[in-house]
Amino acid sequence: xxxxxxxxxxxxxxxxxxxxxxxxxxxxxxxxxxxxxxxxxxxxxxxxxxxxxxxxxxxxxxxxxxxxxxxxxxxxxxxxxxxxxxxxxxxxxxxxxxxxxxxxxxxxxxxxxxxxxxxxxxxxxxxxxxxxxxxxxxxxxxxxxxxxxxxxxxxxxxxxxxxxxxxxxxxxxxxxxxxxxxxxxxxxxxxxxxxxxxxxxxxxxxxxxxxxxxxxxxxxxxxxxxxxxxxxxxxxxxxxxxxxxxxxxxxxxxxxxxxxxxxxxxxxxxxxxxxxxxxxxxxxxxxxxxxxxxxxxxxxxxxxxxxxxxxxxx
Ligand SMILES: [Zn+2]
Numbered sequence: 173x174x175x176x177x178x179x180x181x182x183x184x185x186x187x188x189x190x191x192x193x194x195x196x197x198x199x200x201x202x203x204x205x206x207x208x209x210x211x212x213x214x215x216x217x218x219x220x221x222x223x224x225x226x227x228x229x230x231x232x233x234x235x236x237x238x239x240x241x242x243x244x245x246x247x248x249x250x251x252x253x254x255x256x257x258x259x260x261x262x263x264x265x266x267x268x269x270x271x272x273x274x275x276x277x278x279x280x281x282x283x284x285x286x287x288x289x290x291x292x293x294x295x296x297x298x299x300x301x302x303x304x305x306x307x308x309x310x311x312x313x314x315x316x317x318x319x320x321x322x323x324x325x326x327x328x329x330x331x332x333x334x335x336x337x338x339x340x341x342x343x344x345x346x347x348x349x350x351x352x353x354x355x356x357x358x359x360x361x362x363x364x365x366x367x368x369x370x371x372x373x374x375x376x377x378x379x380x381x382x383x384x385x386x387x388x389x390x391x392x393x394x395x396x397x398x399x400x401x402x403x404x405x406x407x408x409x410x411x412x413x414x415x416x417x418x419x420x421x422x423x424x425x426x427x428x429x430x431x432x433x434x435x436x437x438x439x440x441x442x443x444x445x446x447x448x449x450x451x452x453x454x455x456x457x458x459x460x461x462x463x464x465x466x467x468x469x470x471x472x473x474x475x476x477x478x479x480x481x482x483x484x485x486x
Pocket of ligand 1: 272273274275299300301
């Protein structure tokens with residue numbers, strides 16, 4: 173069992189309504205933090221100006237509160253923290269661990285034929301790592317569009333996940349600053365988790381493939397890294413990641429279908445292996461929570477009549 177007093181965090185992107193899978197992960201993060209007598213931070217990943225919808229953050233917080241999920245302190249907005257991420261980028265550059273990449277998305281896709289895992293931009297084959305530094309500098313100075321990548325030199329990182337067990341992956345030269353100047357998810361996450369003293373990250377298993385990259389970054393920047401618990405995903409009936417088109421998947425949709433917030437909390441808590449009576453208050457769920465009892469299987473969302481089921485996929 174982990175030590176008591178974890179600092180956890182839930183870090184949604186305010187790009188739309190939270191669906192059952194997001195809410196389940198949030199509940200897991202909250203239960204893990206509270207059951208350790210620790211704290212939970214709410215961090216809004218509002219870095220992507222193309223996708224963020226300002227009204228989404230308020231709606232997400234309202235939904236979390238409706239489920240009894242609370243957090244400590246004010247929400248943290250990554251969009252206000254660019255100076256921190258820029259400082260980390262400068263540090264990486266000083267260490268000789270970055271280079272500019274001029275490849276287009278299509279070029280990266282074409283070159284990255286070997287699927288090393290579903291990373292956010294696919295494994296990068298290192299094309300621009302081989303450019304002479306003077307050539308890179310010249311093209312940057314000429315104003316050629318580019319992102320910034322890490323120079324990982326094919327490093328491997330392993331970690332022991334509390335749910336997935338041992339995970340090991342080659343770290344590719346992933347993006348730390350996008351072509352549009354926005355700090356990349358992996359960089360912002362590592363900087364923030366370290367600076368905010370996060371000791372345990374509970375998040376969806378779809379992000380497990382980013383963890384070796386984040387551990388490499390933390391090592392390289394000499395920052396502490398948290399422990400990880402990746403929880404399984406909720407999938408639609410067609411086996412793809414849950415989305416609006418699968419039916420009543422948001423709290424508002426579910427309420428319209430006759431399933432109130434407490435019913436949804438019961439459903440999600442049961443799916444996390446929490447044995448408690450229907451309508452149990454949040455404190456009772458915390459008391460009954462055992463992270464070792466979280467089922468490992470992904471769940472299939474099924475709406476049958478006016479009930480919703482989350483069925484383990486064997
Ligand atoms: Zn490139």
